[in-house]
Amino acid sequence: MRWLRENLFGSWGSTLATLGILWLAWMLLPPFVEWAFLKAVWFAPDSRPCRAEGAGACWALIAEKHRFILFGTYPYEQHWRPGAAILVLFALYTASALRRFWRPALALAWLGGLALIGLLMWGGVLGLPYVENERWGGLMLTLLLATFGIAFAFPISILLALGRRTRLPAVRALAVAWIELVRGVPLISLLFMASVMLPLFLPEGVSIDKLLRALIAMIVFAAAYLAEVVRGGLQAVPHGQVEAADALGLPYWRKTLLVVLPQALRVAIPPLVNTFIGFFKDTSLVVIIGLFDLLTSIKVALIEPAWSGFGVEAYLFAALVYFVFCYAMSRYSQDLERELERSRTHALKGN
């Protein structure tokens, strides 16, 4: 009772706000629950039950197309391969999230894992039929774009961040140019560049496929944004640490690898995860250049006349999938931040 009075009816304004919200919920929630759950059509081979008078949300669209949304146009009887690849990806994500696995061997695990995923997806050996990457798609492609994009962009971003802080003017100018130019333009212009300009850059007869071109654009883009986060981490390293390393006579690279980067990256992890979230959301832009990711497969599922007109349900589902991944990452980053903060204050008290 006391809690209610203090937190909901603390003042006239507060009471008014509470009543307004309750009224809105009363107006909106029952019809929504009725539409989304009570009257929804969950399973149906076609959309006829959904088009009946008084029918609610048409989740049957998702149920019917789930394989397509997960794996795109990957050959149906081979779907266990992208399925297994997703499991490998999740194992890698989980291992990277646990602090007890944060050691150099993790990088090796990533290399091995990504190679295994390539093997599963492409095939062509060990009796697996070859599947060209034009046929990769769905949620699998979204995860691949995000994972490979980060995996390649992250090392580049460290070099860019170091380049921006070096005393060598030419290196610094190149790093600044990359970072500022990329951050000044929308991602979509880089994707257009990759899809229409990159073919012009290559010598005649050489061509790289659409997926790889888009991936290159995403890596260039992500590297610039990650570089700024890493730079923030580098700035947080106390100057005394650098001076101490200098006093020990460590050369630049050993100083950077052994003293500066471990401290800088530790500070930068929470904002890095936030940038990963942004990048994961940005992979949805490949729909504009016609790559077959999660969002594209949902859009394509809607083109079919049998299922057209259920965009609201389809995009709500897409939003839910993206939300689950992004929310998990953001919770993780918040927990990690708290934990790192605690261990830092603990260390300070210990001294």
Next chain:
Amino acid sequence: MRARAAAAQLALLAAVGFVVWYLASNTAHNLEARKIASGFGFLAREAGFEIGESPFLAYGAADSYARAIVVGLINTFRVALIGIVLATVLGTLIGLARLSHNWLLAKLAAGYVEVVRNVPLLVQLFFLYAVITENLPGPREALNPLPGVFLSNRGIAFPVLAPHAAHAWMVLAFALGVALAVLLARWARRRQAATGQPFPALAAGAALVLGTPLVVFLAAGAPLALARPELQGFNYAGGAVLTPEFAALLGGLTLYTAAFIAEIVRAGVQAVDRGQFEAAYSLGLPRRRTMRLVILPQALRVIVPPLTSQYLNLTKNSSLAVAIGYPDLVSIANTTMNQTGQAIEGIAIIMAVYLTISLSISGLMNWYNARIALKGARQ
């Protein structure tokens, strides 16, 4: 050591130079092979495509590509400017709501921020566009939530003030009011510095800014005639109509950016030390002046830099218009590239425009930061 550094840099520059030269020579060769003339000569040619909406600048299919691109630029600025204003207002409200003592309101605002920030903007745009085009009724059965406002799958029609000669004078009067208010504020500050006497410059300034146009308005006989949208055939005429594309893009950009702005506002207010409140009260400053003179300037120092980068993000995100068919700069440049094959020039135009906007805003930002930075504080 210095010689080695110089040599390494020279080698890097040479490598970059070689790559650039190699790509450029490939490109020249490819363009020749495909018989594509480079250069911006194509801009003068007839575009030959229609554009759904071209406010402020008449445009037809017979106009040039250059004019089409200018229309795109205007459309980009239109949606970005309106979006920035709306997102700032909504974001500030949500940010303050998160700090509210009302538990329900704070949780609602927090939930909004969590949901909106964790879903890609493009999905939100597709969703809004689907809601407008698939779920709203046709113009004949349009929803009519407020008198004169019609929601249909052809867009949102609403009444606007019918044009009247007095409106132009009111704009002039408004400018005059702003100028007078600035002068008044200067005078008040000088007087307070000289005599210690405060003057309610804010209230008087507001009265000048709002009052001057109001006087003109009343003197002209209060022309409040509305141009109402009316159903004609299959669509609305009169009033103002937001196309579904514009409405979805504006709505998406506003809702998405507002969530980020809300977090910035909240962080800014929370960044001001409690002691600042207490110190101001113990000096005997009343609450309003505490806010205006002590809290707000400090909160703004934290809020403004990330806020500007959100404005830039919104402007860059408006390029997602191409996905739902709103004719912004990117979408028109894309059509142009597809028709003429002038990919390099098209992308160069897009990038040049966005870079100009980004670099000039960040230049402005650096100047502002230097101005409001704590004097004597280390960078």
